[in-house]
Amino acid sequence: MKIITITILGLVAGIFYCWSVSVTRGLALLPDKEYILAFQKLNQAIQNPLFFICFFGPLILLPVCIWRNFSICLLLAILSYYIGVLGVTIVGNIPLNNLLETFSVQGAKIEELRLMRAQFELRWNTLNHIRTLCSLASFILTLIAML
Template sequence: MPVIYKLAILSTCFLTALITGLFYSYSCSVNTGLNRLGDTEYLRAMQSINRAILNPVFFASFIGTLILLPVCTWTIYKNEAASMSFYFLLTAALIYGIGVFGVTVFGNVPLNEILDKFDIGSSTTQEMKSQRLAFESPWNKLHFVRTIACLFSLLLTLASVVIRL
């Protein structure tokens, strides 16, 4: 394989690992801390986190993986169409595209946008409780799905490299 492919697949592994690590660490640390907060503090924290995550470093790894997985898959297809490496990468790209990107864009982001419009300052205690109930469980379920999908994408991407060694 050309050097450019080797750089692309290593970059893909690296970026996928970064996103997987972000989702994993969020699940086992941030969510644990957020669960201990009262409704008002929880909603404020999630609004702040949802705004802060929209930054170039996050987008480089989140979108970079979405771009590089299909590029690497196509490159392998052109050179080794029937190889296990191709099938691993194709599966990784599909899982990432649907299970990570799709779930985020069509699941988590709409919930984040609803939460962002929620005015904590003028809401009653009951309204905040209702907002948290409407947001927290669906968001966490979607986050679990994308975390597992990201992990599988990473494992498949790594497997596509390992079997070629």
């Protein structure tokens, strides 16, 4: 159970880290229309069983770990994951993803494309950096607790 929990937390931290240091940086180089289209496709593609197993796994695994072996580190890991990863995703990233998903680039004027991107990009990236740091903290705290 411990190894599975640590592995899944590492995978989640890695996913968010990769988005922060490569995916969003690459997307930033695209013109507005292509940026929006690419981000829409990426948001659709990440919604798959493998991602969901990793993303939702800690919601079950961390409480089981703390039940079996209580420690302050595990308690902090749960708080970091529930608030900084799950909470930020639900309150921040998902609404932004939904906003972008409902935006149609077909027939959109240059100014509309620019405004949509401006409304989305910086906020989404900032929230993803928070998720990256919180998932990494949860991973490290769980690792410390399990050693």
